[in-house]
Amino acid sequence: MKAVLIGAGAIAREHIGALQSVRGVEVAGICDLSPAMAEATAEQFKIPRWFTDHRKMLAELSPELVHVTTPPGSHARLASDALEAGAHVLVEKPITPELSEMETLLELAARRGRSLVEDHNYLFNRPVARLLEMRSSGELGEVVHVHVSFHLAILGPGSRYVDPNVPHPCTSGPGGAIADFVSHLAYLALAFTGPSHWLQVSWRKRSESPLPADELRALMDGERASALLEFSSHAQPDGFWIEVHGTKLRARASLFEPLLAVERLRPGARPLVPVKNGLAMALAHARAGLGGLQRKLAGRPMSYEGLYELVRRNVAAIRTCSRPPVEPAAIRAANRLVADLLRTEKAA
Amino acid sequence: MKVLVTGANGFLGREVVAALVADGHAVRALVRPSTDVGPSGWGNQVEVARADLRGGTELEALFAGVEAVVHLATQMTGDDFTIFSGTLLGTERLFAAMAASSTKRLILCSSFSVYDWLRVGARLDDDGPLLTEVWQGGAYAAAKSWQERLARRMAQQHGWKLTVLRPGFVWGRGSDDLACIGQRLGRWQLVFGPLREPPLTHVQNCADAFRAALASEAAAGATVNVVDGHGTSAARFARERKLGARQEGRIVWVPLWAARAFVWLANRCARLVFGERYKLPSMFVPMRFELRYRSVRATSTGMMKTLGWRALKSFGECARATWGPEPGSDARADGPTMVKLETEKRRAA
Numbered sequence: 001m002k003a004v005l006i007g008a009g010a011i012a013r014e015h016i017g018a019l020q021s022v023r024g025v026e027v028a029g030i031c032d033l034s035p036a037m038a039e040a041t042a043e044q045f046k047i048p049r050w051f052t053d054h055r056k057m058l059a060e061l062s063p064e065l066v067h068v069t070t071p072p073g074s075h076a077r078l079a080s081d082a083l084e085a086g087a088h089v090l091v092e093k094p095i096t097p098e099l100s101e102m103e104t105l106l107e108l109a110a111r112r113g114r115s116l117v118e119d120h121n122y123l124f125n126r127p128v129a130r131l132l133e134m135r136s137s138g139e140l141g142e143v144v145h146v147h148v149s150f151h152l153a154i155l156g157p158g159s160r161y162v163d164p165n166v167p168h169p170c171t172s173g174p175g176g177a178i179a180d181f182v183s184h185l186a187y188l189a190l191a192f193t194g195p196s197h198w199l200q201v202s203w204r205k206r207s208e209s210p211l212p213a214d215e216l217r218a219l220m221d222g223e224r225a226s227a228l229l230e231f232s233s234h235a236q237p238d239g240f241w242i243e244v245h246g247t248k249l250r251a252r253a254s255l256f257e258p259l260l261a262v263e264r265l266r267p268g269a270r271p272l273v274p275v276k277n278g279l280a281m282a283l284a285h286a287r288a289g290l291g292g293l294q295r296k297l298a299g300r301p302m303s304y305e306g307l308y309e310l311v312r313r314n315v316a317a318i319r320t321c322s323r324p325p326v327e328p329a330a331i332r333a334a335n336r337l338v339a340d341l342l343r344t345e346k347a348a
Numbered sequence: 349m350k351v352l353v354t355g356a357n358g359f360l361g362r363e364v365v366a367a368l369v370a371d372g373h374a375v376r377a378l379v380r381p382s383t384d385v386g387p388s389g390w391g392n393q394v395e396v397a398r399a400d401l402r403g404g405t406e407l408e409a410l411f412a413g414v415e416a417v418v419h420l421a422t423q424m425t426g427d428d429f430t431i432f433s434g435t436l437l438g439t440e441r442l443f444a445a446m447a448a449s450s451t452k453r454l455i456l457c458s459s460f461s462v463y464d465w466l467r468v469g470a471r472l473d474d475d476g477p478l479l480t481e482v483w484q485g486g487a488y489a490a491a492k493s494w495q496e497r498l499a500r501r502m503a504q505q506h507g508w509k510l511t512v513l514r515p516g517f518v519w520g521r522g523s524d525d526l527a528c529i530g531q532r533l534g535r536w537q538l539v540f541g542p543l544r545e546p547p548l549t550h551v552q553n554c555a556d557a558f559r560a561a562l563a564s565e566a567a568a569g570a571t572v573n574v575v576d577g578h579g580t581s582a583a584r585f586a587r588e589r590k591l592g593a594r595q596e597g598r599i600v601w602v603p604l605w606a607a608r609a610f611v612w613l614a615n616r617c618a619r620l621v622f623g624e625r626y627k628l629p630s631m632f633v634p635m636r637f638e639l640r641y642r643s644v645r646a647t648s649t650g651m652m653k654t655l656g657w658r659a660l661k662s663f664g665e666c667a668r669a670t671w672g673p674e675p676g677s678d679a680r681a682d683g684p685t686m687v688k689l690e691t692e693k694r695r696a697a
Contacts, residue, residue: 010429036440037433040494044483158425164382165400297618299625 001025001315004063006054006078007070008032008041011092014304015067016045018311025065025315031057054078058085065318068092071169076101083108083116088318090117090311093183094338095331097173102335106328115324117314118331120187122240124306124313127253127260131244132191134251141247146192146227148185148242151235155209162209174342175203176211178231182341184255185218185229187334188242193222195333201344206234218341229341240303256303258295259288350374351562352414352451354401354442355421357383359523360457360515363555364418369393371559376414378421381405401438411449417442418558419499420457428487435491436498443502452507453568455561456499458514460547460573460646461489465638472547472646474514474572484635496571509568511561515554516547516575516646521670523551524589528640529582531631535597537590540641541604542583547575547646550666553659560657572650576659576666592671604643611637 003019005012008030019027029049032038042050051057058066058081066082068075068091076096082089089109095118096102109116122128134140154161154177161168161177170180190196198221203213214233220226240255249264261284263277292302301308313325351368355361356377368375374393379385381398390396399405401421411417419442423434446454465485467477479485482493496512503510517528525532528546530539549557557574561567586599611632618626630636651657661669 009433013429034437034440036436036494036498040432040436040490044490160426160430165380166403294622297626297628298622299627 001065001319002028002061002063003065003067004029004031004057004061005067005069006031006057006082007068007092008034008037009069009071012041012067012069013045014301014307015069015090015311016041016047017301018304018308019065019067019315020045021308022312022315028063029057029061055081058082058087063087065090065315072097073169076105079105079116080108083112083114086112086114088115088117088314090119090314092119093187094118094179095335099335099339102331106331110328115314115318116328116331117310117324117326118183118334119307119310120183120326120330120334121304121307121310122184122188122255123191124309124325125253125255125303126258126305126309128188128191128242128255128306129309130260131242131251131253134249135192135244135246140244140249140251143192143225143244143246145225145245146189146242147230147245148188148227149230149232150181150185150240151232152181152238152240153236154233155207155211155214162211164210167210171211174212175216175345176213177233178211178213178216178345179338179342181231182216182229182338183334184240185231186337186341187330189220189227189229190222190330190333190337192225192244193220193227194224196220196222196227196337196340199337199340199344201341203345213345216341216345218344220337254288255306257288257292259284261285261288349415349562350376350413351416351418352376352378352397352410353418353420354378355419355457356396357385358420359520360518360551360554361420363520363551364420364558365390365394367552367555367559368418368562371563373562376410378410401442402434403437403441407441407445408448411446411451414449414451416453416455416562417446417451418455418457418562419495422457422488422491422495424488431487432491432494436494439495439498443498446508447502447506453509453562454499454503454511455558455567456495456510456512457558458496458512458571459488459492460514460516461485461639462493462496462514463639465635465642468638468642468644470644472573472644474570474648474650476573485639486630486633486636489635489639511567511569512571513557513561514571514573515557516549516573518549518551518554519670520551520666521674524593524670526585529586529589530602530641537586537595537597537599538602538607539582539586539599540602540607541643542586542601543581544604544641544643545579545645546582546585547573547644548578548580548585549574549576549659550661550663550669552669553661553666556660557651557655557657560651560655564655566654570650570654572654573646573648574651575646575648576663577647578659578663578666580663588667589671592667604641607641608637 019025027047030047031051031054035052038050066087066089068078075091079089079091201218204215205213216231218229243252251262253260261281266273317324351373356365357379365375376395376397378397380400423431464477464479482490517526553576614632
């Protein structure tokens with residue numbers, strides 16, 4: 001399968017790695033507005049052709065799969081051109097800044113009989129995938145509540161989100177830098193709660209910075225369960241995790257390390273249950289710490305492991321003409337929740 | 349001559365601006381918009397221009413009346429991608445703006461990191477072997493290699509007179525903890541290969557090399573190393589630094605063969621345990637280890653023969669400029685902050 005990328009920024013490198021790891025996929029071209037970045041990336045990853053005009057690349061290479069990894073403002077135009085050229089498309093999150101553009105793209109993909117996938121990579125990290133399995137198999141019981149938390153020091157020195165010299169593309173829109181992360185919070189929560197129908201949001205600015213807000217907490221009620229979505233620029237240390245509260249167990253999965261820690265109802269004497277759970281949690285944390293280090297030293301993907309799995313499944317779905325790993329309904333639900341969240345920041 | 353200096357507020361940039369001004373040039377010093385230039389002491393001959401090469405402001409106006417560019421700006425902080433893309437995009441935008449102007453003279457600050465240190469022999473001159481896989485040397489080496497590549501292409505396309513200067517390890521006041529000496533381990537300063545002579549250049553000597561390159565017509569088209577050639581050993585540098593910077597802890601000499609054997613062993617073990625795609629900290633990457641610690645006599649035939657340049661200051665003068673009293677401070681020359689060089693003490697004894 002011939003694949004190409006539009007955009008040679010930081011995230012493109014993960015996409016290239018993911019695509020090149022799938023047997024039978026050839027990354028045939030890369031396009032960027034900067035000729036130097038396009039050429040340098042092509043050379044580094046041994047991609048045979050590079051372009052500065054995506055239409056020329058689409059016409060000359062006729063790729064079956066296009067990954068769009070540019071800033072969000074250009075997604076609609078580029079993905080639309082790729083779909084019109086007859087390619088399947090995977091777009092970085094958020095698929096488009098506007099819901100109307102997303103609908104236009106989804107309709108175009110359906111009309112052209114091509115798949116359009118938004119990158120919901122963290123759903124495919126192994127600990128989260130295991131959580132989803134536990135839900136499907138009934139091991140979790142019914143999901144009561146989900147807590148998704150992202151703590152990242154984006155105000156620290158050297159952060160591209162607060163670089164006063166070259167403002168980050170996200171910082172000018174609603175939600176500022178937090179908008180760059182909110183898609184992850186949304187699709188992770190929605191995978192367990194179902195579509196949202198009630199939302200209460202708190203935006204907060206704890207310290208002086210060019211950002212409109214640096215803390216977000218949102219309580220959301222979904223079809224099946226409630227969720228608390230949180231982003232903090234101040235809480236330390238950095239971490240990103242999802243905690244699912246079920247009627248049979250409580251499980252916490254980390255997106256930065258290979259951690260899945262479970263507290264469950266256990267048979268035997270009640271006073272011993274916290275001890276057994278404590279030992280199981282300690283063991284899970286120790287294993288995750290060592291596993292993370294081992295993964296780093298082995299040069300394997302860290303927090304982007306889910307992207308590799310998503311890309312593998314997407315390629316398989318295209319080959320077998322089966323349902324894509326992220327379906328239009330999930331893309332719509334996530335982007336509607338994101339739009340609702342960001343609307344509240346505008347109002348605040 | 350009116351000269352545009354990028355990265356003018358950096359460690360090397362401030363000295364280059366001072367050297368050019370002292371040579372009678374009018375300097376347009378480019379700094380990032382948010383940079384606090386502070387009491388630079390640059391005077392009237394320096395016009396401070398504010399722009400970020402990576403984006404935002406259009407750069408064409410910077411070239412008005414400019415006859416030469418000294419391009420020092422490099423993204424030094426951030427992760428690998430930030431260092432690489434920041435340097436490359438900034439350079440690309442600068443060169444595009446220069447191509448639209450009448451400026452034809454370019455002095456580019458490159459680095460020793462562009463050499464392939466696994467192929468460098470006992471002696472390294474200006475024509476040393478270059479990296480073929482530029483990422484082997486890390487993000488900084490890749491960025492510097494690409495900067496050179498872009499500069500050469502643009503020079504050829506637009507008829508620019510290009511001089512590429514590759515400084516060794518630049519040191520000076522506020523930047524004397526050099527990677528090429530060894531590693532800090534708690535209270536111990538490990539010095540790898542104490543007798544080897546690292547390719548050092550003091551920031552004031554290095555700045556003077558840029559001045560000399562700009563002054564010389566013969567420098568156009570040349571690519572030259574910048575090293576002081578004082579023959580200062582790693583051991584001597586570490587001792588002088590400990591004394592001058594009043595560094596606490598002990599200096600521990602580690603033979604180069606032992607450090608190299610340790611790195612070799614770490615790589616073998618990592619390959620065995622983690623497979624072919626293993627990753628180790630940069631000091632354990634053979635290319636970067638050799639860049640820092642290889643025992644090599646680095647010279648520059650180009651600087652000496654083409655430009656007739658010799659290091660402006662001796663090692664003793666550089667040491668005093670680095671660890672002695674701040675210029676303009678009240679400390680007496682023989683006061684408590686005076687640097688007594690080890691060699692001078694021995695001579696006195």
